[in-house]
Amino acid sequence: MARYIVLGRFQPFHMGHEHLVRSAFEHVEDGDQLVVAIGSKQAGWEPDNPWTAEERQAMIQAWAAQADMDIEIVAIEDINDPPNWVAHAEKIHGQGILVTTDEATSHLYREAGYEVRNPEMNQRDQFEGWRVRQTAKMLSTVYDDEAVREVLKASIPTSVIEWLIETDGLFRLSTFETGVHAG
Numbered sequence: 001m002a003r004y005i006v007l008g009r010f011q012p013f014h015m016g017h018e019h020l021v022r023s024a025f026e027h028v029e030d031g032d033q034l035v036v037a038i039g040s041k042q043a044g045w046e047p048d049n050p051w052t053a054e055e056r057q058a059m060i061q062a063w064a065a066q067a068d069m070d071i072e073i074v075a076i077e078d079i080n081d082p083p084n085w086v087a088h089a090e091k092i093h094g095q096g097i098l099v100t101t102d103e104a105t106s107h108l109y110r111e112a113g114y115e116v117r118n119p120e121m122n123q124r125d126q127f128e129g130w131r132v133r134q135t136a137k138m139l140s141t142v143y144d145d146e147a148v149r150e151v152l153k154a155s156i157p158t159s160v161i162e163w164l165i166e167t168d169g170l171f172r173l174s175t176f177e178t179g180v181h182a183g
Contacts, residue, residue, distance in 0.1 A: 003097065004024040005024075005035045006020045010038055011048070035071070036072070038075040050176075053075040058167075076093065086108055097117060099118075100117075139152065140174035148170070
């Protein structure tokens, strides 16, 4: 039985993350597990980490249901200690095969003895989390759901866009510079 691990902050879950999870899922056979590990569990309601771990889990669950994928979702608090990160994270996500496109994470896990798979990512720049968040922020005060869907569909899966619209998960992005955090 193999265990495939996809690790990220998922702020929000975007097409790059979808690519990683689908890449990992291609290797899953009967009896194998696919774990999506949410990092920065303690973070939320701040510009670089606008959504809580529970909200990110809900986004991923919405996507997984639409994709008809059976995944386990766990959340891991940051310890801001890279040399000890893998041992800390392993207590939550277990041992397995890491699937990532992040070089620093690959290096840490390989040094800890993990097998790491690095799927090719042709549009990595387009799917950088900060870029996706900035696009979402520009739309955070647009009250035309169809316009929001049209712009975000290039970088965020439809099921996650729907979750963001249904939960009013975008509006908070417009409030961070004001000091007022609506929610």
